[in-house]
Amino acid sequence: MAVELFKRSSSSDLRSQAQAWLLHLTSGQATSDDAEAFRAWLASSEEHERAFIEARLLWDGLGAAAASTRRQDSRAPRRRPQRVLPDSPKLSRRAFLGGALAASAAAVYFVALRPPVHLWPGLGDLMADYRTGTGEQRQVDVAPGVTVQMNTQTTIDMRKTASGHVAMELVSGEAQVLTDPQLLQPFTVFAGAGSVRVAAASQCNVRCTGPQVQVICLGGETSLACGSEHVAVQVAHEVNYGARGVTEPVAIDPQTVLAWRQxxxxxxxxxxxxxxxxxxxxxxxxxxxxxxxxxxxxxxxxxxxxxxxxxxxxxxxxxxxxxxxxxxxxxxxx
The missing domain is CATH 3.55.50.30 (Phage tail protein beta-alpha-beta fold)
Structure with a gap:
């Protein structure tokens, strides 16, 4: 289907074709036939190659606009309304192929909400309490007695439990949570369709990069809740949960899980x-x-x-x- 899409008549606008190629190649749906078709398209003339370079630069420009918006917002006093999580609008191919995208501030804002395949941070990431960029790792103390090691492309927002205790939401990415022995009550991590509770003097790894949330206990006591299911995760074991419920525990090698920290x-x-x-x-x-x-x-x-x-x-x-x-x-x- 994609090969037929890009074998249009010569009257098709090269800029539109280049933008369509960029979206398709980064969509995760491209095939080896698409790769051959793209190489042929790219090699057909210098104008084709120039059009693709310009399309990629347009994406870069939109990413810079998103970062600029973040810098402007950071200068204003920050207000924290009650967190609402609506579905973000998705970028359609038609939106990108429209020639007015580069000139439209509204379109820039729209694309910045959900950039393709993490080519730059979305506005939701930029406005988070804590975030890491591509390849970045950092350590933050999110609450008294709670230290979080954040892996690459990770977004965290702080919130409270129903009982009013400080908690965090792992919006996306991967984090290791370490708690002090003096912690008075378990620390809660909201992620995906459930939550994780980390007891005092414990360590766990939580990953939320897809439909399933991965929970690994690395020491102490960790438990999770998803719907009506409540599961205690044993040390050196992994349990996943999501829309289809909770998976069976699987033994893992803690050194492999800890490797990203090194x-x-x-x-x-x-x-x-x-x-x-x-x-x-x-x-x-x-x-x-x-x-x-x-x-x-x-x-x-x-x-x-x-x-x-x-x-x-x-x-x-x-x-x-x-x-x-x-x-x-x-x-x-x-």
């Missing part, structure tokens, strides 16, 4: 598609897998975060993949 990523017999999805959270731009067979290859690897700029070359050398580098850190593997 700026290391460890993959043990995982599909390359999952490896690339994780790596994309740590590096600017995006690596896009275009070949289903390549995506299914199992990977045993250990990467330092400072090696991720070379990961496409490593995959090329290991699996014989073809690498196409595009402006803005977008890399196609096929």
């Amino acid at each position: 700026r290391v990523l460890i993959f043990d017999n995982q599909p390359l598609a999952d490896v690339i999805e994780e790596i994309n959270r740590y590096r600017p731009g995006r690596i896009v897998l275009m070949d289903k067979q390549l995506a299914a290859r199992k990977v045993h690897a250990r990467f330092m975060l400072n090696q991720l700029a070379e990961v496409a070359v490593l995959i090329r050398d290991t699996y014989g993949a073809h690498v196409t580098s595009l402006p803005g850190g977008i890399v196609l593997l096929s």
Whole structure:
């Protein structure tokens, strides 16, 4: 379907075609046939290549506009109304293909609400109480006796429980929560469709990067609640929850879970598609897998975060993949 979409007549506007390619290639739906079609489109003339570069620069400009909005808002006194979580509007291809997008402030604001595939922070991220950018990690003391280690692309808002105790909401990303022995009551982390309670003198890892929330107990006592289900998570075990309920506990290697704290990523017999999805959270731009067979290859690897700029070359050398580098850190593997 995508190949037919981009084989339009020569009268089609090159800028619109380039913008459509950028959206499609970063959508997660592109195929190896699409990759070949894109290469042919890009190589057909210098005007085609220039149009794609301009499309990527437009995305960068919209990201800068979102950051500018954040800086302007930071100068004003901050008011914290009661948190409401409506569904954010999604960017349609028609919205981006419209020629007036770059000139319209309203459209800039709309795109900034939900940027494509984390090419820049959305306004929701920028207005959060705590956030980390791509590749960034930080430590914050969110409450007395509660320290949170934030991984890359993580957004946290502070709130209160029904009983009035300070709590946090992991809006997205990954965080490790460490509590002091003197903590008087368990600390609550709201995430996805449920919540996690971390007792005094405990440590747990909570990850919310998709429909399932992953909870791992690394020490002490951790429990979770999702709907009517309440589960105690044993040390060195992982339990996930989401719209379909709570999964069975699975034993894990704590050192693998803790590795990101040492700026290391460890993959043990995982599909390359999952490896690339994780790596994309740590590096600017995006690596896009275009070949289903390549995506299914199992990977045993250990990467330092400072090696991720070379990961496409490593995959090329290991699996014989073809690498196409595009402006803005977008890399196609096929």
